[in-house]
Amino acid sequence: MITLSGLRKVYPARGGEVVALDGIDLHVERGRIHGIVGESGAGKSTLIRCLTALERPTSGSVVIDGADLAALGERALRAQRRRIGMVFQHVNLLEARTAAENVAYPLRVAKVPRARQAERVRELLELVGLTHRADAYPAQLSGGQKQRVGIARALAADPAVLLCDEPTSALDADTTRQILGLIRDVRDRLGLTVLIITHEMSVVREVCDSVTLLEHGRIAEHGAVADVVADPRSRLARALVPLPPAGPEAGTVDVELSFGAGHGTASVLATVAGLGADVDVSAGTIETLAGDRVGRLRLTVPAARRAEVLGTLHGAGLHAEVA
Numbered sequence: 001m002i003t004l005s006g007l008r009k010v011y012p013a014r015g016g017e018v019v020a021l022d023g024i025d026l027h028v029e030r031g032r033i034h035g036i037v038g039e040s041g042a043g044k045s046t047l048i049r050c051l052t053a054l055e056r057p058t059s060g061s062v063v064i065d066g067a068d069l070a071a072l073g074e075r076a077l078r079a080q081r082r083r084i085g086m087v088f089q090h091v092n093l094l095e096a097r098t099a100a101e102n103v104a105y106p107l108r109v110a111k112v113p114r115a116r117q118a119e120r121v122r123e124l125l126e127l128v129g130l131t132h133r134a135d136a137y138p139a140q141l142s143g144g145q146k147q148r149v150g151i152a153r154a155l156a157a158d159p160a161v162l163l164c165d166e167p168t169s170a171l172d173a174d175t176t177r178q179i180l181g182l183i184r185d186v187r188d189r190l191g192l193t194v195l196i197i198t199h200e201m202s203v204v205r206e207v208c209d210s211v212t213l214l215e216h217g218r219i220a221e222h223g224a225v226a227d228v229v230a231d232p233r234s235r236l237a238r239a240l241v242p243l244p245p246a247g248p249e250a251g252t253v254d255v256e257l258s259f260g261a262g263h264g265t266a267s268v269l270a271t272v273a274g275l276g277a278d279v280d281v282s283a284g285t286i287e288t289l290a291g292d293r294v295g296r297l298r299l300t301v302p303a304a305r306r307a308e309v310l311g312t313l314h315g316a317g318l319h320a321e322v323a
């Protein structure tokens, strides 16, 4: 479980200061996968550094797995860091060591007895599907396999939390899907809490239960993925479930309709069909995100029926507004 309260980080800068994080409140439940998205400079790296205690917050608190990082002494902090596994974009494996030796490395540092090390490395390589490559050197592994070694290494000390910093940015689409599948799988098996920093909406769509949009060090949007998509004002929704661009035809208005968990697709479509033959669906996207069916539709509505159509859609509990 991760809880950030009033997290603020200010860096001194020439001629003033840079507020990198400006009062972040965030709670990620145990066993959830949470995505943090935001443009370059939004504060994502600073957030990761505060979560790993590489950076001390200017104010506010970071609580990971029940421990307030600011309240820990050096020794306790080192122990707590082991409760946090890190997965990076560039895996940084020891080139002269095999996959198995790379996974064993944090266990050696933690002075785990040799026999237990070997057993644990076997378990971890099996978990990430790399038993057959245990003796391969990094140069002999594909990008996806290297990332699997990176994930196994991050899990070696049995962490409660996995922080992933752009874990798939260096990978192609197929390998990305496999690595995200693996992250979901280890979350399911080990009950980990996972935070993924990413600039890829596909990562959020594929694997996240909830998402935060950071902007200038603040939370601009936040929520369960299905709820964010169902919010017609959400910019994240437009990025997550995009509709093709269009302009309204003369005498009509475009009404955008979004729905999330709790609305069956068939009942939404039945409501739309009930609006009458002069209301057309000009674009639509329906997907399953975080296990919920979510969707957005663009309707072409005669301008004269605008208020009545919006009234009917709202009456059916749907989010709808003129685009």
Ligand SMILES: Nc1ncnc2c1ncn2[C@@H]1O[C@H](COP(=O)(O)OP(=O)(O)OP(=O)(O)O)[C@@H](O)[C@H]1O
Binding pocket: 011, 012, 013, 018, 019, 020, 038, 039, 040, 041, 042, 043, 044, 045, 046, 047
């Ligand atoms: N050590 C530092 N000293 C001064 N300013 C910093 C420092 N680290 C980050 N900043 C500033 O804090 C703000 C947030 O930076 P941060 O690196 O956290 O953003 P980011 O979202 O990770 O960006 P990117 O995706 O490009 O890595 C930026 O304005 C950056 O210039």
